[in-house]
Amino acid sequence: MAKKVLTTSGIEIKDVYTSCRPMEELPGVFPYTRGIRPDMYRGKHWTMRQYAGFSTAEASNKRYHYLLKQGITGLSVAFDLPTQIGYDSDHPLAEGEVGKVGVAIDSLEDMEVLFNGIELQKISTSMTINATASVLLAMYIALARKQGADPARLSGTIQNDILKEYAARGTYIYPPKPSMRLITDIFEYCSRELPRWNTISISGYHIREAGSTAAQELAFTLANGKAYLEAAIEKGLDINVFGRQLSFFFNCHNNFFEEIAKFRAARRMWARITSGMGATDVKAQQLRFHAQTAGSALTAQQPRNNISRVTLQALAAVLGGTQSLHTNGYDEALSLPTEEAARIALRTQQIIAYESGAADTVDPLAGSYFIESLTDELEQAAWSYIRKIDELGGAVKATETGYIQQQIGEAAYRYQKTLEEGEQVIVGVNRFVMEEGPLPASFQVDDSIRQVQAEKLQRLKAGRDGQVAAQSLENLRLAAAGTENLMPFILQCVETSCTLGEIAGELRSVFGEYGS
Template identity: 65%
Template sequence: MSDDRGKDALTDSGLPVRVVYGPEDALPDPAADLGEPGAFPFTRGVYPTMYRGRQWTMRQYAGFGTAASTNERYHYLLERGQTGLSVAFDLPTQMGYDSDHPMASGEVGRAGVAIDSLEDMRILFGGIDLGSVSTSMTINSTAAILLVLYIAVAEENGVPRAKLAGTIQNDILKEYIARGTYIYPVDPSLRLISDVMSFCAAEVPKWNTISISGYHIREAGATAPQEVAFTFANGLEYVKRALEAGIELEDFAPRLSFFFAAHNDFFEEVAKFRAARRLWARLMRERFGASDQAARLRFHTQTGGSTLTAQQPLNNVVRVTMQALSAVLGGTQSLHTNGFDEALALPTEEAARIALRTQQILAHETGAARTVDPLAGSWFVEDLTNRIEAEARRYLDEIDERGGAAGAVQYMQDEIHAAAYR
């Protein structure tokens, strides 16, 4: 635990924090830097009324063992008020191996659910109306295959593909940078992502074709500004490749979504989300002339797995609650709250229930969702928001000098490793 007494307090990312903030820290141009909720640059939120008009989606990430076991957990969560599905796949599925492949030995069903066939997908979503629930699938190298299986199951059950809502992660660059479940070389991988964007724009218009992920980057050791910068570097690379493939910006950019972590430093996390919205809107307008709709940053948040402890695991309930509150006050569109026992094992039903109830209490008992961006105007929060945006831009300039994200993989890896070591 840190001791913030004295003159040299720092955020978890190393940003200096003064003892007190005052009017001298006010925004120089509030109209340009804040704006109104639902309007460029979206600092205060992507919708005018935010949670008064549209509550965040409670989307608990789940998947383990067989399709039947995971389907049982989905029904358990939906019956208790979850409003969206989020599928965790095992490593063989993520890497394109069948469960009986020698390379899959010891990994089948461990990190998520094993899906080898259309029949597995039928079992996974058995008894669930895919026309009335949105589904997020955390899958990258094999995203196109899993999306096709999902569409097939939906159409077998009378749900047309045009009605399907959900997201595939489909973010291969962060696999090279921070995680490792890539199969193909960079350029063919990026070509496949553009193909999926083109297909969905024509056939599955409500589907988010990519979830550009800072979560894994942050969990690997990045700071908050690095999480924003490296995620956006990848996002800009995807936009550039899609445009080069002949896809119109306004046909795919409004369906881009993002995925961030929420860690323990409460005010830094709130500021990070606000800075990210503003920076992405400005980048999309500056570099591509995007419309306001195409420049909106919509994102999912998951509380920080790396912050949880195996010792005294019930303390994790408090950590998860504060992280979730930072995401809500930061304007997330959907949220996963970790189970308190995840440092030890897959969440038990009790842990999964408490995690979901945490969101429900925040939504219905605390007043946190009553007004839009309630921390706006705080001299401290606005100063942190500006600092994170400026630091993220500095990293983006470094990446641009290396030709963009595809040419800066090693640079981003090195920066993450250095931050994790510190």
């Protein structure tokens, strides 16, 4: 008897597919399985981003200008760990982490340096930031104002997805309830002031990186999305207004066909979720997403093999209909990407766009017995998880009880076991291993930048109007203790030279910390 072949979600792949429902769906038409626009990439390519940020704002600004010259069409900012969890670079808990996994941003001054020579009104910027998303967005708005830009014309995205932080990533600060308040405050503020801004990027990427299957990534991400919809509707917001500004962030892993089917199923499911919750506006029904190739699929062994992995993953994202894409550098299992690795990663996208023909027609694999069946089966598997989450009381409750974390952990264990037993082959790791020479030159961030940032903070505090800054922080604290939208108060703090750590500290004093 032939051995069964399964996807990472446990769906059996048949030898041959001989039947399929008639293809009646069209791209740009509900439920958007085949794409959100009738012409997709024939009209406009996806936004080509390279996630970048390290060391100081000055160093990251140089990398952004380099990438812009190489042809990226959107910036994507990585912040360091202290910035992500609300500590200034001179805080004792920041030691050893400043500038390491992203750029250190302590104040509006740092944000000005980060985007020096870049007109914010002319570029789309994605910022991977969650617990402190409100502060970084306020800094971006304040800088745009200083540049003379109209905030209503700013385009970009903040990740702002705290639920997946509790379940899969860990860069949370406040408990779930005040965290959800901050998120819905951003929804409300941006619906008035930044109508072109994506107020959240509901992220399956980190769920997958933590070890989930494709079906779990799909289910848990959409369940989180439902929770955000419910919270915003409970706040009195109109789904047909704030729903237009929601976006998603998915992983694109190694199983080529499963990933394509996952993206198609995601659009169909989200259209049905939103319409079932009252969305009648097409833009509020459509799932728009950014994709990033899988960091966890990169290997330190034979690292140039990662170029092939990234290429296949990027092609799957394109065939699945992504609106935005980041391709990982081949050396990222070793360090932050070098300029050469970042350039090759970008060139991979450009070759797919301009040389492969993949962008020449909409949903090229539509009608494939395999793809259509796999799309249906992934959807069914994801709905099964979502029904269980609904039974538990929704995504917030399912996270608080540990259900989602448990499911991810069990999937990660099963996958690791297949690697160790050789059932799942990773080229260069558990098969086709070879004696390796010296590793490629890697990118290093010097610990001395913490002192550089600390000196900047000293100069900032010495030069600002301390009384005005203190009053801004006090106003924020009082507003946090009440029910007002916090975004105007955070923006006031930013514009009066308060630091990120000071702002987060005031909110900590009112909201407390999760798990403490």
